[in-house]
Amino acid sequence: MVEKIRNIAVLTSGGDAPGMNAAIRAVVRACSYHDLECTGIFRGFQGLIEADFEPLDARSVRNIINRGGTFLKSTRSKEFQTKEGRQKAYDNLKANNVDALIVIGGDGTFTGGQLFSKEFGFPVVGIPATIDNDINGTDFTLGYDTALNTVVEAIDKIRDTASSHNRLFLVEVMGRDAGDIALNSGIGAGAEEILIPEENLGVERLLDSLRKSKKTGKTSSIIVVAEGDKSGKNIFELASFIEENLDEYEVRVSVLGHIQRGGSPSCFDRVLASKLGVGAVEALMNGKTEIMVGIHHQKVVNVDLLTAIKGEAKIDKELRRVADITSV
Amino acid sequence: MVEKIRNIAVLTSGGDAPGMNAAIRAVVRACSYHDLECTGIFRGFQGLIEADFEPLDARSVRNIINRGGTFLKSTRSKEFQTKEGRQKAYDNLKANNVDALIVIGGDGTFTGGQLFSKEFGFPVVGIPATIDNDINGTDFTLGYDTALNTVVEAIDKIRDTASSHNRLFLVEVMGRDAGDIALNSGIGAGAEEILIPEENLGVERLLDSLRKSKKTGKTSSIIVVAEGDKSGKNIFELASFIEENLDEYEVRVSVLGHIQRGGSPSCFDRVLASKLGVGAVEALMNGKTEIMVGIHHQKVVNVDLLTAIKGEAKIDKELRRVADITSV
């Protein structure tokens, strides 16, 4: 039986994502609104083990809604993967009179949170935050919308050069297992081709498509490639391969890398973070545990943590079709 | 009976919105993909009357997906409000072998398009594009997401000054009849108060809230005010009123104005424009007319134009609650 919640702790874990600060702020403000105490845990699960705690009130989180990253910081914790580590974490929470825990992060974070909750019967609610948008049961994860904007702004810059020089650019974007970033940013940036891990389109088809583009009068091209693309070739190899087989093009590679994780969150991510932060606190108040608060059809929903982490990348076929049509 | 479509014309009308160019591009590319001709009409309905036409092919729309405004331009046309004007428009379309028309804009645009379609039995499909998000039957209109980002970026800048000086800022945002921009950007910008036209919260309540804020340690404040707010006072009067009644605060006013309509569209708006542009062409190919293609639960949907323009502003009560909670 879940007792009355009086003090909620919050932590961020895993890769950082824009909107994490906004989500922490919403959690803290919702606690304040509902007359609950709120405890900030620094450095994720490791901070839980080391009791790196700090009480947070409404003023602690002012002027952070617009900041990328997470002021609570995030680390990986091997110790939390051990029973002893988790026991220490539990003892620290109890010693500090914390009644429930909100974990903000991706599937690794949720796996840890779910295990901890089950093991100690401790209420845990997750908030999905990862630029990869690879969590089951929520239409969007925090940071994804911002990352898309960062990618299209970067490719807009690259297009200036591409069209000035009649060049072909291969641009690598994040998304090891999910092509959502590549597919959406590729459409948004007006890419001529988008290579994603869910498909194995083959390099021959790519060459054909580029040859056809050239004939229809395209003089420059941007190809967006997801990190984990199954073309069977690393992006630098792919560039060499194209140059060898299509001598009309000078090929250049740009790996966008870590800039995709940072930056001030978009309005969409800030509002989503506000909704989910409030939703997480209220879910705990309503006795919920081992769930994630997600967004579905613009409403906050509760999803079992075990369901959330079973995310399986599925390519949006209609979106792929739109990509193909708008890049003719 | 609708005949086979061979040539689709496209125009933009009413206030411009980021994403209009991306939508035109998607219409043109979809025509090209489906082996249809595409005719661009400059200056909206007025250009229809004056036969300001230009054939567009896939290459005509390169490098425009990232541009604000509309390269087809937009004007108001009094002449199109007359039967004679519309007859000229119809004759021009026929003379140029155009079989169907896509109109990109807001409710005024749809009203004109619907009337024209009914009058001449000419196939017309609308694409919703207005930063105000005040069209019925679509979750989002083109330009709305971009405008929200523009507003929060502007308020982020103002907050630098507000928090440096312990000042109170009143920031006016667009949305004469709909508080969507104010409510979402207000949450996104971390505003302390949000005044929207759908509510009449009263200035006394505002004063109370500001007094309370001051007591909880807030030293600076941002209040977002929608253009048409029913507080009963113009924003400059409101500023004077607050200064007279709360001497703890220096009050400043910022009217964001026209910057909200411009700027490079967000990835969200570019992808939405691509989906709707393709959807509009394919709706016409499927014999649809007098409908708008909108987005609902992330899917393209068809909505009667008459339904679309009956948009009635409804405040999202849950969002208002989130705003109240996160601004404590």
Add this chain to the structure above:
Amino acid sequence: MVEKIRNIAVLTSGGDAPGMNAAIRAVVRACSYHDLECTGIFRGFQGLIEADFEPLDARSVRNIINRGGTFLKSTRSKEFQTKEGRQKAYDNLKANNVDALIVIGGDGTFTGGQLFSKEFGFPVVGIPATIDNDINGTDFTLGYDTALNTVVEAIDKIRDTASSHNRLFLVEVMGRDAGDIALNSGIGAGAEEILIPEENLGVERLLDSLRKSKKTGKTSSIIVVAEGDKSGKNIFELASFIEENLDEYEVRVSVLGHIQRGGSPSCFDRVLASKLGVGAVEALMNGKTEIMVGIHHQKVVNVDLLTAIKGEAKIDKELRRVADITSV
């Protein structure tokens, strides 16, 4: 005789400007580098009077170089204008073993600093920070370059609408006494006309110019107007006047206002702040007082505070000529 400096205090005063935080950071880091103590004074001269002090070390200023505004905050202090107020300030500095003071701000700040230094023989060095670029003896003030970028980005957005609708926009920018922002941002934004306070060009000449523009095929226009422009008309009156006299144009007004003071500083302003912050500390170490550290021909220079505040707006005639030529 100036004694050996062991502890330097720093404050910001007057209107905030992007780069103030970067300058504070450089002062603190330079103190740390030279083994001096550094004392932060909150809320400008008022904080000096109220002993609102805090020791700052190299770590206190991490992650602030990119932030607009000033974390030391800034207020106006009437009390500092009295002999009693300044005496309290002096006593507080002495009580806290502070040996010298760096004041970051504009001419009001320098006037206060100069008076204080003279009165008590207390070493004071100024760093010019104001978006208006109206300080004598320095080629650039902190915040000016950033403000120019903010203005051109805003006008780029407005131009999207202007060129979509064939409209005339009047855009008011800051610069009550100095047209530097208007002239430079006007050229940068490709404005058709620039109205600045140093000139009285007359509205008749403006009408002529607009009529001529129309004839050469211009369909939209941006006119940049400095706040204190001597056209003899407020910007809203000016808009009405133009509409009455030129019926070819729909005229719109946009007052950019406070967004111009905020935002993350440009690289130029961050580097300038770093140079001036280091320069100010080292000037004090070398026994300098009652001077401002400025930048001239890319080198840090020392200028008497009395000279610095005698800034007289002089229009750059060559730049005005470039504006006229590039707007044909």
Add this chain to the structure above:
Amino acid sequence: MVEKIRNIAVLTSGGDAPGMNAAIRAVVRACSYHDLECTGIFRGFQGLIEADFEPLDARSVRNIINRGGTFLKSTRSKEFQTKEGRQKAYDNLKANNVDALIVIGGDGTFTGGQLFSKEFGFPVVGIPATIDNDINGTDFTLGYDTALNTVVEAIDKIRDTASSHNRLFLVEVMGRDAGDIALNSGIGAGAEEILIPEENLGVERLLDSLRKSKKTGKTSSIIVVAEGDKSGKNIFELASFIEENLDEYEVRVSVLGHIQRGGSPSCFDRVLASKLGVGAVEALMNGKTEIMVGIHHQKVVNVDLLTAIKGEAKIDKELRRVADITSV
């Protein structure tokens, strides 16, 4: 003897840089202002050989001042390196009644232009445009200021992640032979270390510095590395080397790459482009040839092309000192 100039051609060549479009615009407008004809040459020297010409008037260059890249496009031309190629170029110019040529680019562009001018006695003036700022006789080249802003904005994003995770980031910026970008953007981004090609600081010194940083409480670090840095190690090797020798840090690499060349030019670059474009036209009108128009102490100056291309990278020692001081 130089005859009266009636028609000036303009081309862009080499790597593109933000501000090239603004410079073309200023050249065209200055020609229009002085009643000269202006001929645009597409694709640089190759277009000169292929007579890829188009007359440009004041309206041809509207709405381009804010665009990155170059609408005249730029290519490398091997043919122009042959006497025959240059003869064809000369014949084309004569056949089109062009009297003088403005070349916009870097040292390769100037070398070609100088040779051509000498060979045929044809008036040529250069405008320096390259993000590397490696041209002799001008304080700034077009695109450099914009590139610095692009780099600091990218590193600001990376810092969000760095400080969320206590990580060390190596960020590679452009500047094969000149460390100007690295030094200025490194100061601007608050980098802890800056490695530039002009110095061989040694990796041991770097390790010492990082160890010291750790002790003073730094938990995250950004190191900016110029492409051609003489540390003797490629950036990825350098990362491995640091990880092996300092186990306190997780090290990540980010190669900013091509995004540095693109983007909307800063106000500084737009104004500089306007000055230099006007200056180039007027230099030709005054009978100048084989010179570059540069900027020195904020004034337009004329510099022999041969002098301009003898640029030798010199590290600004004072700036290096500021970097060392502000990164303590």
